[in-house]
Amino acid sequence: MTALFLILAAMTIAGTAAAMSLRNAIHCILALTVGLVGFALLFLQLNAQFVGFTQVLVYVGAVAILAVFAIMMTRGDGSHPQPAFSKTWFVGGGIAAVVFAVLAWAILSHPAMGQVATEPAEITVNQIGDALMHRYVVPMEIMGLLLTAALIGAVVLAMPGKQEQP
């Protein structure tokens, strides 16, 4: 646990916590972006360059913009304040605590926990490409098919429909 890790973790947690608690929807997305950038920096700290940069490219460059667009198209400027806590917050909090407990139990009981962490090896892009094209080629192709289906679905939805009878 280095100082860098602590700073990045604090930044990520603060960003995501703000994303849940701020009242303005656009502010929430911007705070979430801070959290996502924090995640990307954590990946970079682990020498995972490709994953870190892809995280920024996809989440900051596409997902955050998409979310912002969706809010603007549907809700105006997103300036309608809403209460930060819903009435059933304790149910959600309970579920979150249970999920966290299960994940923590699974991670702590893993045999790798006792080992001393070594310096993470640098994964090059070539290695990732090899893995995707050889060992994981079927999952990747299935993902591609799924995305193509989603793309066609979006085009079908956006096509101008036939004139409806008034």
Add this chain to the structure above:
Amino acid sequence: MADGIKSLTKEDLVPRNADHIVHFVAPVVMVIASFLGYAVLPIGRNMILANLNSGLLYFFAAGSMVELAVFMAGWSSRSKYSLLGAMRAVAQMISYEIPLVLASVVVIMAVGSLSTVDIVNAQATYNHTLAHWFVFTPWGLTGFLLFMVAACAESNRSPFDLPEGESEIIAGYFIEYSGFKFALFFLAEYLGMIATSALAITLFLGGWSAPFSFLGFIPSWAWFFGKLLVIICTFIWVRGTFPRLRMDQLMGLAWKFMLPMTLWNLIVVGVWHFMAVGVVRWLVCAAMIVIPWMLLSRGLRQEKKLQVRTYRFAE
């Protein structure tokens, strides 16, 4: 330079209804994101700040943060003009980022590396006297042209300056900015333009290498900045020559023409990779590009039917 110092002394006006924090952060994020890309651009032999093995990905990731900054600027001003400008800018930048990235993927395929240093090194070899610049190959020339058009749109310059269209929405997303914050936006626009030009040089024009082997005595950084100067001049020349596009023309160009051409270019570079070296390879690949290019542009021209424009939303 004097303008920059002058803008420091100007009053910094913030609209009363503006979202003060976001309004302040937007130009800062924009300039930081524009500066980040320079880290992976080799400006001369062994002259690079950070030789990352996924350098190109880093460049595009840094560039994608600009879009968010543009949106923050437009939204936080709480002004209709700036919001419209931001919507236009973000839609345009997302649309043109896809051809921009796909046009550079051909180079990654040919070199087999994402590192900008490896890309330049692959082009800095000589066949007799001529360098192996990718712009001398059919797919490289196509990729270069598509890349430059997309780069022009990405940096919101004329003829793609709809987000700033002075005659329609005054200045777009940074209309409510004054003083030094406005200067920061201006700085970021030019930084972005120079960075994408430098990337185009790195990808297609051989980076710092000389075009002919007997010109190798000129220092590498001089070659780089000479090329940069030519490209920037071309940008300014184009800006002064062409009128602004319409919104539907802008989107049509990106999605109907540039996206299919960049995807087709990927196939062409694959064919190039597996054919034997020689004139035949060059001619086959050139034909593979010119014929679809003609067919596509002819098809798009026929599709266009001139009629009275109907406004669906603006009446």
